Amino acid sequence: MKAVIMAGGKGTRLRPLTCHLPKPMVPLAGRPCMEYIIELLEAHGIIDIAVTIQYLPDVIRDYFGDGSRHGVRLHYFEETVPLGTAGSVKNAAPFLDEPFVVISGDALTDFDLTQAIRFHQEKRSLATLVLTRARHPLEYGVVMTDNDGRIVRFLEKPSWSEVFSDTVNTGIYILEPEVLDRFEPDIAYDFSQQLFPGLLSEGKPLYGYIADGYWSDIGTLEQYRQTQFDMLDRKANVRIRGIELQPGIYVGENVTAAPDVKWIGPAFIGDGCRIGEGVEIGEYSIVGQGNVLSAGSVLGRTILWDHNHIAERNELLGSTLGSRIFCKESARFADGSVVGSHCVIGPKAVVEPHVKIWPKKQIRENTRLTSSFVWGEHLGRPLYSAYGVTGTPNLDLTPEFAARFATAYGSALAAGKRLTVSSAPHEFARLIKRTVAAGLQSVGVDVVDLGDVLPPVARFAVRELQSAGGIHVQLGADGRGCLECYDGQGLPIDKAAERKVENGFRQEDYGRAPAESPGSYRTEETMTSSYLGALLAFSMLEGEGALPLRAVVCTHPAVFALLRPLLDALGCEAVHLPAEAQRERLAEHV
Template sequence: MKAVIMAGGKGTRLRPLTCNLPKPMVPILEKPVMEYTIELLKKYGITEIAVTVQYLPEHIKQYFGDGSRFGVTLHYFEETAPLGTAGSIKNAESFLDEQFIVISGDALTDFNLQKGIEFHKQKEALVTIFMKQVENPLEYGVILTDENQQIIRFFEKPRWNEVFSDTVNTGIYVLEPEIFDYLAPGVPTDFSKELFPLLMREQRPLFGYSADGYWSDIGSLGQYRKSHEDFLDGKINFPLPGKEILPGLRVGENVMIDPQASIKTPAYIGSGTTVRQNTKIHPYTVIGSHCMISSRASLKDSILWDGVYVGVNTELRGSTIANGTFIDEGSRTLEHSVIGNQVQIGKRVTIKPEVKIWANHSIVDYSTIDTSLRELSKVSLDRKGKRETIFLSGAKSPVYHKEI
C-alpha cells in the first residue's frame, strides 16, 4: 500500500511559530511532527509515500530528503497554488495507482492503521474515514454513522446548536483510486466541504472507522502545548527521545546540568544544552538542543526550541519560545506568551500573558509588552518626562514603554 502525507498547511493559528516554518515542521520533543507520521506509516509497512507540499516546501524537502534516512521513499508533489485537501491528492494521481492511505503531516497519532485498512477492505468501501470521539467537536467535521458504520451525516465545523455527535473526522482516510474520477485536475477541492458531501449524495460507499488510540490535531497553540504534556505523561504510543536519567527526566546527548539545579518532572532537555546552578525547572518544561539556561532562572510549563538563551534570574511561565531567541537577565514571559525566532529580549522585560511576538524583534531593556508585536513598521515616539512610549503604526495605545 502507498500513502500520501498532506504537508502543505500554513498553520496560521500557530503563528508566530509558523511564520518561517511550515506547520508539519513544528517540533515536538525536538522532532518535526511530520517525522512521527513517517514513523507510524513505516511501522505498518507503508514505505512508498507521496508528500504534497505548498507552503515553504524547501524546509520539508531539505530535512526529509528522499526519505532514505528514515527508511522510506518520499515522492514530492508541489502545488503552485493551493488546491485544497482533495485537490492536492489529485495532484499526485500518477503515483497513487492502488489503494492508498491519506494522513496529515501536522497531526500526532498512534492509531493502528492496519485495523483501519482491514475495516476498509471488509466493507468494500470507496472511502473510509478514521473517526475519533472528542470533547469539543467545533473545529472538526462531525460524523454520524448507521449500524453498519456507513456515514449518514457529515457536517464540517458546526456551531454548538448544530452538533449532532462527538465523533469527528481525523483527516486520515483509506481511499480507492476510483476517487480521482470525482476530482478535476487543477481545481481546488476540499475533502470535507465538497468531496464527501458529493459522495453521500450519490450514495457511494463512505464508511467511518472508530479508531482507538491517541490523536491530536496540532492546529492551535493550545493543542501544541497539550501534545507535549501528553507525550511527557506517556499517553502516546511512541518511544520518547533521549535517555531517562531520573524518573520522568529525559535528556539528549552531552547535556550539562549543574548539581545545584532543581528539576521537577516530567521534563525533557535536548542535546548539548547547559543548565546552570540554582536554576529551577518545573514540571512539563521542554528544552530543545544547544540552549543555555543561566543561573537562578526559573522555567515552568514552558517549551523552548533549539538555541535559546535564558539569562540570569529570568522567569518563563507557560511560554513557547522559538529557535535562537535571546532573553536577557531578569526578564519574565508569562502564561501563553509565544516568542518567534531570533527575538532579542532585553534586561528586565515583562512579556504579559497571551502576547505573541513575531520573529526578529528586539525588545529594549525594562519594557513591558502587553500587545502582540507583528511587523514594527512606522514608529512614532512620544517623549514626555522620562518615559519613551513606542507605538505601532496605526495603534491607538502604546505597545511598550521604556524609561529614558
C-alpha cells in the same frame, strides 16, 4: 498500500511560530510533527509515501530528503496554487496506482493503521474515514455511522445545536485510487465538503472506522502546547528521544547540568543543552536542542525550540519560545506568551500574559510588553530624543501613550508637586494635553493648564508660577508631535530625570494617588500677556521714539494672533502672510 502526507499547511493560527516554518515542521518534543507521522506509517509497513507541499516547501525537502534516513521512500508533489485537500492529493495521482492512506503531516496520532486498512478492505469501501471520539466536537467535522460502520450523515464544524454525534473526522482517509477520477486536476477540490458528500448522496460505499488511541490536531497554540504535555504524560504512544533520567524526565545526548539543578518534571531536554547552577526545570518543561539555561533561571510549562540563550535569573512560566532567541538577564515571560525566532529580549523585560512577539524583534531593557508586537524591529526605543518625546500624531503619539507617559512622568518626578501643561493651538495637541493632565492627576500631581501658548511662554510660566516643571505639547511643521518636558527653571529636564521617567514607563511602576484625593486641576490663561509684559520690560524700544518698523510674519494664523500684541506694543506695523505664500508675496512688503 501507499500513503499521502498532506504537508502544505501554513499554520496561521500558530503564528508567530510558523512565520518562517511550515506547520508540519513545528517541533513536538524536539522533532518535527511530520517525523512522527512518517514513523507511524513505517511501523505499519507503509514505506512508499507521497508528500504534498506548498508553503515553504524547501524546508520540508531539506529536512527529510528522500526519506531513506527514516526507512521510507518519499516523493514530493508541489502545489503552485492552493488546490484544497482533495485537489492537492490529485496532484499525486500518477503515483497513487493502488489503495492509499491520506494523513495530515500536522497532527499527532498513534492509531492502529493496520486495523483501519483491514476494516476498509473487509467492507469493500471506496473511501473510509478514520474517526475518533471527541469531548468537544465543534472544531471538527462530525460524522454519524450505522451499526455496520456505513456513514449516514456528517457536518463540518457544527454548532452545539447541530451536534448529532461525538465521532469526528480526523483527516485520515483510506481511499481507492478511482475516487480521484471524480474531479479534474488543477482545480480546488475538498474531501469533506465536496468529495465525500458526493459519494454519500450517490450511495457509494463510504465507511467510518472509529479508532482507539491518541489523536491531536496541533492547529492552535493551546493545542500545540497540550499535545506535548500529553506526550510527557505518555497519553500518546510515540517515541520520545533520550534516556529517562528520572520518571517522566527525558534527557538527550551531550546534556550538561549543574549538580544543584532542581528537576521537577515531567520534562524533556534535547541534545547538547547546558543547564546552569540553580536552574529549576519545572513541570512540563520542553527544551529543544542546543539551549543554554543560565544560573537561577526557572522554567515551568514552557516550551523552547532550538539554540536559545536564556541568561541568568530568567523566569519562563507558561510561555512558548521559538529558536535562536537571546533572553538577557532577569527577563520574565508570563503564561500564554509566545516569542518568534531570532528575537532579542532585553534585561528585566516583562512579556505579559498572552502577548505574542513576531520574529526578529528587539525588546529593550525594562520594557513591559502588554500587547502583541508585530510590526517594526525595535520595541522600547528610547523615549527621549534631542527635542523631547517625539512621534507621529495618532500613530506613535496616541492618547493611550500620553496617559502612560504622564503617569510615569508624574510618579517619577512630581508626585505631590505642581506641574504646568500647555499645548500648541491645534485640536490634536489639545487632546493630548488633556490626556497628559489626567495622567498627572492620577498620580497626585497638581496641574495648572496654561491653554494654547508658544513654547517660550510655557517655559516662562513654569518660573513665574514657581512650578516643579511643565509639559508642553507641540506640533511641528513636519507634522511630528513632541512632548517638551521642563524642569523648575523652564529648561529641558536633564538626562538623569529622563532615565527615571523611562524606567518608570517601561516597568509601569506607578504610584497611584488615592481615588478620593487625586491631584488638583486649574486653568491659568494669562501667561501670554504676562510673558509679553516681561519681554517689553527688557526691550530697548520701550519709551523711546523709535523709527516705525514693519514686521512681516509668515506663520499659522493662531501663532500670529499670539505675536500680534507684542508687535503692537513694540510699535511695529504687523503684516501676516500664510506660511505657504511667503516666497511669492514676501517681496511685496519689504
